[in-house]
Amino acid sequence: MRLVSIPPPVGPQFGGGAQPPYHPHQAAPGPAPYFPYGPRPPAAVNGVAIAALVFGILCFLPAVGLVLGVVALLQIKRRGERGKGMAVAGVTLSSLGLALWTVALVTGGVTAFWEGFRDGSRSGSVLALRKGDCFTSPGGLEGWTSTARKVPCADEHDGEVFALVTVPGTDFPGDDSLTELSEDRCYERQSAYVMDGWSLPEEIGVYYFAPSEGSWSFGDRSVTCVLGREDGTRFSGSLRSDATTLDAHQLAYLEAAEVLNAALDELPESGYFDDDVSDDREWAGQVEEAVAEQVRLLRAHAWPAGVREPVDELVAGLGEARVAWGRAAGTADPDAYWLREEEAWEATDPSLSITVREALGLATSPPAYDEEVEREPEAGEMEV
Structure with a gap:
């Protein structure tokens, strides 16, 4: 997407009006009679001063108004034109506008202006x-x-x-x-x-x-x-499921489940069986802590009568999973560790949450993932 700036149209060129040349009366031969001088025509108003005042009032190009005001004052002094008050007012208003623009840049006012522009865009x-x-x-x-x-x-x-x-x-x-x-x-x-x-x-x-x-x-x-x-076709219905669409009990369950999902998603990247399982053991310990936190959150919530029993069954299953992940975290021998981790994955059975989900009115079919991935399940695959 490309935004094109359309520059403002060039305005009229403001310039000072030239004074008519002054011709003194020529004296006639002989005694010089006294001729009274008539009133001198008023000096012209400096056009740059007018421009400075306009830019100062509009305040959208304060730097231009400030420069025009200074130029106008110099021209007025040199040419004897009128408009000093307008030039001074233009300088004052433009200086104030320039100060406000500076504050806006420092405090993020320009960002707010851009957001307002976006809100008002078609x-x-x-x-x-x-x-x-x-x-x-x-x-x-x-x-x-x-x-x-x-x-x-x-x-x-x-x-x-x-x-x-x-x-x-x-x-x-x-x-x-x-x-x-x-x-x-x-x-x-x-x-x-x-x-x-x-x-x-x-x-x-x-x-x-x-x-x-x-x-x-x-x-x-x-x-x-x-x-x-991903196939490029259109669909209908919102995919949103958050605090704006879920009730308090659905939200409490999903927040507790996300604790474990986030920990499972931190699976060490190697994915290969080797002699160094220090990273894997540390990760298994983090999963054990996540299971314990999920259990705490589930127990702390006041569930409706029809959901309490499925939640109690889920908590019991999570207790077994916690023990299994703790055993894996405490196993230093590589061969024994991989066996313990496999047991922990089996204990973290996503089907344990189906009855709770059904009671809460949530989806009950676990997501399908690529079967070729053996040790790197996607976040949420083992959600319980």
């Missing part, structure tokens, strides 16, 4: 999209685009905005850096918008709109994170 622009908006785009979610028409999420749409990420810095970071930042930040924020990962259809993927170099120069600093179908 409904067909990508810049107008906000978290929770659903939209259609002429080219779908592929390639370059600057247009997006907001539609109700109940209607068919190409994408749903789930986060806006502010890009730090003042210089354009380049396309490669923006791509890396956009992918990292958008994936990080997905779980906050779709807290129930089980409810997200398998064909939904993450997309984003990043600032172009042109829009950056005009203050665009936001990456727009979007959910859409």
Whole structure:
């Protein structure tokens, strides 16, 4: 997307009016008679002073108004023109405006102005999209685009905005850096918008709109994170599942489950069986702590009558999983460790949460993941 700045039209050139030349009366031969002088015509008003006053009042180009005011004062002194009061007023108002602009730059007022510009931009622009908006785009979610028409999420749409990420810095970071930042930040924020990962259809993927170099120069600093179908077809209905769509009990359960999901997602990257299991043992200890925290959160919440029994059964199963992860964390021998970790994975059975989910009205089908991944399950695969 590219924003084009249309420079303001060049205004009239303001210049001082020239005084008519003064011709003294020529004396006639002989005695000089006395001729009374008539009134001297008034001096012209300096045009630059008028311009300085106008720019000072409008306050949109304070530096220009300040310069014009100084020029006008010099011209008035040299030419004997009128308009000193207007020039002084222009200098004063422009100085005040320049001070206000400086404060705005320091305190972030320009950013607020840009956000206001985005809010006021036409409904067909990508810049107008906000978290929770659903939209259609002429080219779908592929390639370059600057247009997006907001539609109700109940209607068919190409994408749903789930986060806006502010890009730090003042210089354009380049396309490669923006791509890396956009992918990292958008994936990080997905779980906050779709807290129930089980409810997200398998064909939904993450997309984003990043600032172009042109829009950056005009203050665009936001990456727009979007959910859409990977096959490029449209879908209907919102994918959102957070505090705005969930009840208090659903929210409490998902917040507790996310503690364990986040720990499982920190699986050491190697993924290979080797003689050094120090990182794996440390990770297993972190998972043990996460299971204990999940149990604490589940016990602390006041569940409805129909949910208490399934939650108690889940807590009992999590207790066994905690013991299994603790054993893995305490096993130094590599061969024994891998056996302990496998036992811990088996104890962390996602099916334990199905009865609780059913009682709470949440999705009950675990997400499907790539079966070729043996040791690196996705976040949420073993959610209980």
